[in-house]
Amino acid sequence: MSKARLEAFSDGVIAILITIMVLELKVPSGSDWKALGPVLPTFLVYVLSFVLIGIYWTNHHHMLHATERINGKILWANLHLLFWLSLVTFVTAWLGENSSASLPAAVYGVVLTLAAFAWKILQGAILAHEGPNSKLAAAIGDDRKGNLSLALYVVALPLAFVRAWIAEVLYAVVALMWLVPDRRIESNMNR
Numbered sequence: 001m002s003k004a005r006l007e008a009f010s011d012g013v014i015a016i017l018i019t020i021m022v023l024e025l026k027v028p029s030g031s032d033w034k035a036l037g038p039v040l041p042t043f044l045v046y047v048l049s050f051v052l053i054g055i056y057w058t059n060h061h062h063m064l065h066a067t068e069r070i071n072g073k074i075l076w077a078n079l080h081l082l083f084w085l086s087l088v089t090f091v092t093a094w095l096g097e098n099s100s101a102s103l104p105a106a107v108y109g110v111v112l113t114l115a116a117f118a119w120k121i122l123q124g125a126i127l128a129h130e131g132p133n134s135k136l137a138a139a140i141g142d143d144r145k146g147n148l149s150l151a152l153y154v155v156a157l158p159l160a161f162v163r164a165w166i167a168e169v170l171y172a173v174v175a176l177m178w179l180v181p182d183r184r185i186e187s188n189m190n191r
Contacts, residue, residue, distance in 0.1 A: 003067055007061070010057075014056070021049055021093075022046070024089070051179065052174075053085060055178040063123065067126050068134070070126070070129070073125045077122040084118045090111075091108040095108045102160050102164050105160040112174075156171060
């Protein structure tokens with residue numbers, strides 16, 4: 001099966017998600033610097049979510065570039081990933097409005113954790129279809145970075161109930177780890 005439709009559909013969904021998130025940003029009620037204060041937490045959560053979705057988009061592109069063909073399991077695994085990413089818009093708005101509250105910070109983390117699990121499922125479906133000697137398998141290797149990201153999300157969940165900002169910092173650390181696109185796939189594609 002061709003991967004072109006999967007890529008186009010995923011790109012479209014991700015573009016819509018980013019658009020929905022920006023539409024949630026409210027215009028400040030004044031025209032001075034003080035007016036930005038109340039909207040700053042929402043803006044910062046938006047920036048973090050935009051970066052995280054951007055990371056998924058770039059790495060999704062790289063992963064599909066290394067993928068030769070897809071099947072029905074891969075299509076469903078991709079939809080599963082897109083489902084969790086679609087919830088980022090909701091939890092972004094909730095956390096933005098309640099940036100120091102534990103439950104919104106934890107639920108934000110739950111969505112990020114489940115998106116990371118969905119990524120692993122998609123990656124596993126592609127690897128199962130393409131085999132252990134595929135370009136993607138060579139590029140991913142032991143996936144330390146992916147496993148560390150998932151671990152940080154899991155650690156952040158209970159910490160959100162200690163202090164929300166601790167969890168939020170861990171979410172940002174994961175984003176910083178992935179801010180530069182994953183070079184493993186690019187370097188293995190050129191061999």
